[in-house]
Amino acid sequence: MRFSYPLNFLLLIPAAGIFYLIIILKRGKTGFPLSSIPVKPEKLNYLMFFKYLFLFLVLFLLIIGSTSPMVPISKVPIEEKGHAFVFCLDISSTMKALDFAPQDRFFKAKETIKEFIDNRKMNFYGLVIFAKYSLPIVPLTFDNNFLIQKLESIQIGDIEDGTAIGNAIINAVELLKYFKGESKNIILITDGINNDGYIDPIFAVQVAKNYGMKVYPIAIGSDSPVNFPFVDSKGLSYTKKIKISVDIALLRQIAQIGGDGKVYTATNSREFDSIFKEIEKQNPIELNIKSYITYKSIDHLFYVLSVLTFIIFLFLELFSIEVEY
Known part of the structure; x- marks a missing residue:
């Protein structure tokens, strides 16, 4: 004080x-x-x-x-050091699946991102959401509270349904390309197949690699039939098991070209948490950053x-x- x-x-x-x-x-x-x-x-x-x-x-x-x-209330850096992360978050309708019951995939992804940020306050963060197309929601910033507020305000349905992975990666590249710190990282969280957007994901990840960025593809959810919420014609809610396919082959290519060669899969809360801990280990916190309070x-x-x-x-x-x- x-x-x-x-x-x-x-x-x-x-x-x-x-x-x-x-x-x-x-x-x-x-x-x-x-x-x-x-x-x-x-x-x-x-x-x-x-x-x-x-x-x-x-x-x-x-x-x-x-x-x-x-x-x-916070520390604000006066130099661009340390690590930068841009989260590319899938907000398509399939993220409603209840793999993490009582939470759905979307809620679990947001909670894990917030926990990651809380554990690494001296980093720069950005946020991109995508479905039929992608939107950069938060530019690269050190204002963690602002990013978390924006993250909490996002809902499934904010963008028309679809999965535009390539567009999301390119948007992340635009947010990161001028960062001068230790590392530039894109954390891609999706549960679907690239079926929208005008940018090929492989081209997008090659662009990211050219800028010295690392892409961590995370496939969220089980490949087995999972409970999914529906609403009938009378407005009554019910759940039914459905199978949601994710393009693991594409995510593997992304990891091999622009990541650490590993596709991360999160079928439960423990796996999801451990994935982010692994990403933390690969990007140790930079302590010697000049900042003011x-x-x-x-x-x-x-x-x-x-x-x-x-x-x-x-x-x-x-x-x-x-x-x-």
Whole structure:
């Protein structure tokens, strides 16, 4: 935590002095109870002490707030070092398959991407989605929170159905080609067959390779029949097992040309998580990156607490009047 106006802490000295003087002056003062009511100075003194203690806390919180306290929220690099990753995420309708029940493929892919980003905050990230065509949603950025927000907002159906793998890879290349860090990586997550788009996936991955990029193709989902959600004519939901084909041969070519020669297949949560851990091992985190820390002011929290504390003081004040009289 840091403070914009640390000299305001000096105001705590007179505030503490005033509190001390009030306690000294009020010591022994018990009020004027009726003759039929016994005087209990100890209880009144304790009540008086806590009452003025809360008043002091009000001043304390106001003074802390006036220093404009700030907490760190993120590190922002001032140089392009480390690793860059662009996620190419398939959002075609087949991603609704329930291989990862109760989650579907799409939900599991988004959760795994978010976990990967959380584990590697000092990297640059971008996001491309694709179905019938592809769209670059987030350009290469260090703002992880922004990318995660955009990722969470994406839904199946945002793009007309289809699978344009080549277009997605080319969009990723455009986001990565000017990056000057340690490595440029494309993580392709799909569960289908390339059947749309005007760019051949093999041509696209060759372009990526020419720019020094590595492509990690991930086939998500089982090749066996899986539960898939449907809605009948009456609007009722039901599931039915169907077989969804994925072009492993194409993904293998992509891996051999522009990747590490391996096609990654994720048929369950454990396999999906282990794939991303393997990608992490191949791209160890770069620690020596010059960066600055961004801060967020939290002075409003202290002002809100001071108001709540003052309300407690008022209740104690009313209670002390009732006891004394």
